[in-house]
Amino acid sequence: KQEVTQIPAALSVPEGENLVLNCSFTDSAIYNLQWFRQDPGKGLTSLLLIQSSQREQTSGRLNASLDKSSGRSTLYIAASQPGDSATYLCAVWDYGQNFVFGPGTRLSVLP
Amino acid sequence: DAGVIQSPRHEVTEMGQEVTLRCKPISGHDYLFWYRQTMMRGLELLIYFNNNVPIDDSGMPEDRFSAKMPNASFSTLKIQPSEPRDSAVYFCASSPLGIGLGYEETQYFGPGTRLLVL
Numbered sequence: 357k358q359e360v361t362q363i364p365a366a367l368s369v370p371e372g373e374n375l376v377l378n379c380s381f382t383d384s385a386i387y388n389l390q391w392f393r394q395d396p397g398k399g400l401t402s403l404l405l406i407q408s409s410q411r412e413q414t415s416g417r418l419n420a421s422l423d424k425s426s427g428r429s430t431l432y433i434a435a436s437q438p439g440d441s442a443t444y445l446c447a448v449w450d451y452g453q454n455f456v457f458g459p460g461t462r463l464s465v466l467p
Numbered sequence: 468d469a470g471v472i473q474s475p476r477h478e479v480t481e482m483g484q485e486v487t488l489r490c491k492p493i494s495g496h497d498y499l500f501w502y503r504q505t506m507m508r509g510l511e512l513l514i515y516f517n518n519n520v521p522i523d524d525s526g527m528p529e530d531r532f533s534a535k536m537p538n539a540s541f542s543t544l545k546i547q548p549s550e551p552r553d554s555a556v557y558f559c560a561s562s563p564l565g566i567g568l569g570y571e572e573t574q575y576f577g578p579g580t581r582l583l584v585l
Contacts, residue, residue: 390574400510400558400576445510455500457510 358383358450360458368464373436377461379429379446387449391420391431394443394460403444404431436465471577473559479583485547488580491540492561500574501534501544502558510558516542549584556581 359382369375379389388407392400404413404420406429412421419432429446441464447457472491480486492499500515514524519536527534531550536542546553560574 392576400560402573402575405573447510455512455515 358448358456360446360448360456362444362446362458362461364461365459366462366464368466369436370466371436371438373465374432374434375436375463377431377433377444377446377463379431379458381427381429381448381450381456383450384424384427385451386424387451389420389422389429389446389448391418391429392445392447392457394445400445433463436463438465438467440465471559471561471575473557473577473580475580476578477581477583479585480549481585482550483548484584485545486549486553486582486584488544488546488557488559488582490542490544490559490577492542492559493575494540496561496563496575498562498574499536499542500560500562501542502560503555504558504579505555513544546582549582551584554582554584 361380363378386408388405390405391403393403394400403418404415406413406420406422408424412419417434420429422429433440443460443462445457445460449455471493474489478486497518498515501513502510503513504510511526513526514534515522516536519539532546534544556579558576558579560576562574
């Protein structure tokens with residue numbers, strides 16, 4: 357059974373710092389891995405999608421990497437801003453047709 | 468495009484009542500997903516459709532839950548009878564094309580319906 361974990365559970369950083377969020381999954385037979393952002397009271401926003409054949413994806417200040425063999429992904433946020441404060445979730449879609457989310461990392465960027 | 472639309476945004480009901488949640492996916496998207504989010508269990512996939520056909524409903528918690536997609540622009544998630552433990556935020560999402568086929572697979576989420584069963 358696919359399990360997804362995220363470290364850390366919560367993170368608080370001063371504005372301007374670069375930071376890394378980690379995601380691990382137990383079954384490496386995946387179609388893709390997706391990073392989402394969730395703001396309080398709102399739906400999920402998809403940030404980056406990495407196909408199983410890809411190693412990384414970039415969008416603006418965000419960069420996500422995927423190491424399928426080790427079951428890991430990282431989301432790198434450069435020059436963090438207070439507007440980046442949210443919960444970040446990773447999710448994998450595996451060959452067993454399971455779409456599994458991690459518990460999320462709650463990020464606070466302090467001005 | 469207006470994005471994925473869900474209604475109602477908030478629903479408060481009493482135990483035993485029937486609850487119907489509605490979703491309008493983005494036009495042209497072939498996949499529609501229903502999720503439930505709770506503090507204890509996080510975000511869980513309940514069921515998803517491809518071209519209006521239910522593909523996998525293994526995440527549906529029990530027979531009290533049912534989902535339909537009568538056409539490409541509308542889906543419902545029904546709970547009958549509702550129970551307090553069904554209280555959660557229910558999300559609908561849609562995706563353009565196939566899973567694992569190299570096409571665009573990003574899911575677009577609606578704002579969610581907050582359900583409270585008293």
